[in-house]
Amino acid sequence: xxxxxxxxxxxxxxxxxxxxxxxxxxxxxxxxxxxxxxxxxxxxxxxxxxxxxxxxxxxxxxxxxxxxxxxxxxxxxxxxxxxxxxxxxxxxxxxxxxxxxxxxxxxxxxxxxxxxxxxxxxxxxxxxxxxxxxxxxxxxxxxxxxxxxxxxxxxxxxxxxxxxxxxxxxxxxxxxxxxxxxxxxxxxxxxxxxxxxxxxxxxxxxxxxxxxxxxxxxxxxxxxxxxxxxxxxxxxxxxxxxxxxxxxxxxxxxxxxxxxxxxxxxxxxxxxxxxxxxxxxxxx
Numbered sequence: 279x280x281x282x283x284x285x286x287x288x289x290x291x292x293x294x295x296x297x298x299x300x301x302x303x304x305x306x307x308x309x310x311x312x313x314x315x316x317x318x319x320x321x322x323x324x325x326x327x328x329x330x331x332x333x334x335x336x337x338x339x340x341x342x343x344x345x346x347x348x349x350x351x352x353x354x355x356x357x358x359x360x361x362x363x364x365x366x367x368x369x370x371x372x373x374x375x376x377x378x379x380x381x382x383x384x385x386x387x388x389x390x391x392x393x394x395x396x397x398x399x400x401x402x403x404x405x406x407x408x409x410x411x412x413x414x415x416x417x418x419x420x421x422x423x424x425x426x427x428x429x430x431x432x433x434x435x436x437x438x439x440x441x442x443x444x445x446x447x448x449x450x451x452x453x454x455x456x457x458x459x460x461x462x463x464x465x466x467x468x469x470x471x472x473x474x475x476x477x478x479x480x481x482x483x484x485x486x487x488x489x490x491x492x493x494x495x496x497x498x499x500x501x502x503x504x505x506x507x508x509x510x511x512x513x514x515x516x517x518x519x520x521x522x523x524x525x526x527x528x529x530x531x532x533x534x535x536x537x538x539x540x541x542x543x544x545x546x547x548x549x550x551x552x553x554x555x556x557x558x559x560x561x562x
Contacts, residue, residue, distance in 0.1 A: 279329045283343070287332055288319050290341040295320070297393060303418025308338045340390055344553060348387060349525040351518035351545070353511040357384035360509060364473035365395065365444040370465060372450075372486075372504040373477045375511030378544030380518075381477055385446050394440040400452045409457045413445065433464070437472045444473040451478035451485060459496045465503045476504065483508045514543040526552050 291304075295316065298304040305313040311334060318327060319335065336343070348354070353375055361384075364371050375381045382399070389397040396416045404412070410429040414421045417436055421429050437443045447453070453461075465474065476482065486508075489497030512518075519538045522545060528534060533555065541547035 279332050284324060284332055287336045287339070287341050288322075290339045291316065291319055291335055293390070294339040297390060298418045299393070300418070306418040306420050307415055308335075311335055311338065340386060346549070347525040348383065349518075349521040351380055351514065351521055353379045353381065353514065353518070354384045356511055357381060358388060361385070361388045361392075361395075361444065361446070361475065364475050365392070365442050366473075368442075368468075368470050368473050370474045370504050371476070371509060372482065372507070373475055373509045373511065374480045374483055375477075376513055376543065377479055378546045379511055379514050380545050381511060382448055383545070385448055385477065389446070392444075394443040395446065396444065397446045397448060400447055400449045400457075402452045402454070404453065404457055406456055406460050409453075409460065430463075434467050437468055440472075442473070443471070444475070446475045446477060448477050450476040451482040455494075455496070458500060462496060462499050462503065480508075480510070514541075514545055518545070519548055522548050523552060526556075528552055528555060 295301050295304040298307055301316045301320070302313050305311055305316055311331070315327065315331060315335075318324070335341075357373070357375075357380070360371055360373055363369055373381070385397050389395040396413065398409075398412055398416060400409075407426055407429070410426065410433060411421060413433055414429060414436075417433075419432055419436055421432060424432065437445070447461075461474075461476075468474070486497060486501055488494075490501060516535075516538045519541060520534050523529070523534045523537060528537070537548055537551045541551065
């Protein structure tokens with residue numbers, strides 16, 4: 279790995295430590311990265327640090343090898359507005375948007391630029407203990423040897439001590455009912471102390487409303503706590519795609535229109551198309 283790439287990763291790690299609150303909390307929030315390794319990276323003592331470790335740090339701090347510039351699309355701006363409101367006013371919100379509309383990109387960038395914002399990308403296999411472990415790790419809290427009750431207490435105590443904390447559960451539609459029920463307990467103990475956002479595709483809304491119709495256990499409580507409302511982000515349009523293209527050096531109208539026609543309103547497709555053009559030296 280080249281020196282200039284290591285310098286960029288080290289700079290990103292420094293920002294990551296500031297965002298987490300300390301080097302120890304940053305280390306606790308990462309897998310297979312010790313506090314001693316972080317100290318060496320930040321001190322410029324790189325001789326004993328392997329390229330594999332550099333890549334491990336880069337992946338977990340959000341560093342991207344390929345340059346990418348964020349554009350203020352309508353969904354991106356809307357998501358930022360909602361994140362601000364939830365954090366500042368300790369609100370619970372349910373936000374839905376099409377796959378590829380920029381939800382996760384907006385959340386990731388918001389979390390890197392604001393203290394006490396904890397972004398979790400949810401998975402189907404998570405049970406209650408896994409969920410709590412992931413949240414504690416994200417907060418930089420060591421939970422080794424903790425019981426489920428201990429973990430719950432640590433989550434509540436830690437969040438109550440933070441200024442304007444925000445927990446964002448991305449892809450929340452993947453959570454099991456067991457974890458959804460736990461969300462009720464989390465809300466009950468953190469109401470007025472912490473913002474919580476459930477973010478997903480519109481399948482989350484369909485799932486909740488189906489649970490309401492069938493009177494499924496806990497779904498009425500969940501729906502009530504999210505304000506009985508789903509906030510929908512805007513669908514990606516040509517203007518959004520053009521903004522992303524221009525931000526990343528693609529300005530020709532013909533090229534932008536071709537990307538827009540091919541991307542099916544999915545900004546992930548737009549990103550791939552732009553990278554392909556850049557790789558080919560500007561050729562479509």
